[in-house]
Amino acid sequence: MSEMLRTLLSIDTFKNGRGPRYLQLRRLIEDAIRNGLIKPGDALPSEREIASRIDLSRVTVRKAVQDLVRDGVLFQRHGSGTFVAPKVGRVEQSLSILTSFTEDMASRGISVRSVWLDRGIYVPSPEEFVALGLSANERVVRIARLRIGNDEPLALERASLSAKTLPDPNAVGSSLYEALEKTGMRPVRAVQRISAALLGEKDAELLGVTAGSAGLNIERTSYLASGKVVEFTRSVYRADAYDFVAELRLPPTAATKQEEP
Numbered sequence: 001m002s003e004m005l006r007t008l009l010s011i012d013t014f015k016n017g018r019g020p021r022y023l024q025l026r027r028l029i030e031d032a033i034r035n036g037l038i039k040p041g042d043a044l045p046s047e048r049e050i051a052s053r054i055d056l057s058r059v060t061v062r063k064a065v066q067d068l069v070r071d072g073v074l075f076q077r078h079g080s081g082t083f084v085a086p087k088v089g090r091v092e093q094s095l096s097i098l099t100s101f102t103e104d105m106a107s108r109g110i111s112v113r114s115v116w117l118d119r120g121i122y123v124p125s126p127e128e129f130v131a132l133g134l135s136a137n138e139r140v141v142r143i144a145r146l147r148i149g150n151d152e153p154l155a156l157e158r159a160s161l162s163a164k165t166l167p168d169p170n171a172v173g174s175s176l177y178e179a180l181e182k183t184g185m186r187p188v189r190a191v192q193r194i195s196a197a198l199l200g201e202k203d204a205e206l207l208g209v210t211a212g213s214a215g216l217n218i219e220r221t222s223y224l225a226s227g228k229v230v231e232f233t234r235s236v237y238r239a240d241a242y243d244f245v246a247e248l249r250l251p252p253t254a255a256t257k258q259e260e261p
């Protein structure tokens with residue numbers, strides 16, 4: 001716990017407050033976040049420690065913390081504690097609609113920018129060769145970006161495309177899909193594989209979280225209507241910032257049976 005936070009969570013700060021004690025504590029934590037004393041991803045002291053520092057019952061502390069969890073200001077990870085949530089809140093991405101990062105953010109009113117980590121033309125790796133269905137001597141264009149929403153790093157995306165699909169990596173401005181749309185190459189279908197990951201030191205540093213934080217590895221292979229592969233993208237998303245949501249339905253035959261009287 002930082003020295004500032006220690007001072008803040010002291011009996012003195014709390015002495016002359018007004019209103020219910022749990023609301024006072026809630027306000028204190030919100031102010032600490034607003035003033036940058038505790039930052040997204042930081043751990044909060046345990047309920048027991050807060051309770052003993054400011055002489056409150058643990059029930060009162062729990063109520064304040066649960067309120068903030070409910071409102072998305074804090075989040076809890078089973079077994080490892082309570083943390084300050086990312087500024088953008090958790091982003092929900094539908095798994096049934098093929099949208100771009102730029103579109104996902106725009107639909108939520110989140111401003112987006114990217115930091116370029118790499119863009120160039122390369123000899124394909126064996127994995128890219130297979131995933132993109134390349135023929136001998138074809139080159140790949142690699143585009144690697146740190147994607148940022150409302151000034152907060154959210155994901156690392158490393159896209160590979162055949163140089164035949166995207167001959168000039170510099171043709172990509174702020175959106176890859178927008179660039180592909182211009183040449184009639186925007187994908188219409190994608191297969192996405194999501195797996196859990198612990199962020200390594202380098203990725204964690206770029207994403208502004210502690211090494212070992214939870215991440216989501218996502219591999220997206222996108223296709224044109226003709227079946228040709230457009231992009232093979234490997235991404236690392238912050239698990240504390242993203243929820244991928246899938247809608248499930250009964251298979252058509254089962255649905256028909258249910259409707260019968």
Ligand code: 16G
Pocket residue numbers: 099100101102103157159174175176177178218220231233235
């Ligand atoms: C999404 C895609 C990524 C695609 C990018 C294009 C996931 C996991 N990945 O982030 O594969 O390349 O959108 O976004 O959803 P852009 O058009 O904003 O560059």
